[in-house]
Amino acid sequence: MNVTLITGTTSGIGEALAHQLAAKKHNLLLVARTEKKLKEQSQYLSSQFGIVADFIVADLGKPGGAFYVYEQAKKKNLNVNILVNNAGIGxxxxxxxxxxxxxxELLQLNNSSLVALCSLFLADMKSTGSGTIINVGSMASFFPIPYMSVYAASKMFVRSFTQALTEECKPYGIKVMLFCPGFTSTNFMNTSANNNAWGKILTQGAIEQTPEQVAVQVIKALERRKxxxxxGFQNAMSAKLGSLIPSTTLARVFAQRKRKEMGL
Incomplete structure (x- = not known):
């Protein structure tokens, strides 16, 4: 049975996207760390939308997590024809x-596990001559961000890797898409690593979307084969305008402004 695998589905963009895809009759394979929430989510989506929703409990922030997901998908006899690498932390x-x-651990989740999942499932897609990979990047992938340096760098990696992979996969009939949301009203900033004075300053005044709005954008982009x-229009314009300014200048100005806001 063909399924759409989504990582990080128990909250935020991943959860909203699971609902959107279930409504479009995608059978789903949900991946996250919390078994209770995954079980409830799978049962709800199956009964509400008349699809098959299964799940795998895995921590992709640990080495070996991606390999475990692949092995479990094989044991369940599920063919992942759409892979959505959504899980991420900052x-x-x-x-x-x-x-x-x-x-x-951030780099393991945002980069190493994403690469591993792409590699493992891409080999199967290549053998069948079809499939889709969606890697969720970020607006942070377009700029170096002082005081969020590792996260921004991890998303720059996702952008570069995905754009290169897009071209490599064209001869095999496999679609690859980079999707970059901006600041989204999720629990992303409520973790111990983000819920601090710097985190509040860094996101102050940011353009905000809901997870549902972002999920709708993912579906539209997928259907248009982007x-x-x-x-978001404003985010897209910011990315384009930012590309016209040297990255060193962007980093310097951003750092100076945020230090001033912090009173430093």
């Missing part, structure tokens, strides 16, 4: 004072 503050282990899409 951090705020001065890099030198941030928790190093947390930063490394290879890259920035969610």
């Amino acid at each position: 951090s705020s503050g001065e890099f030198v004072t941030n928790n190093l282990q947390s930063e490394l 290879s890259i899409h920035v969610s």
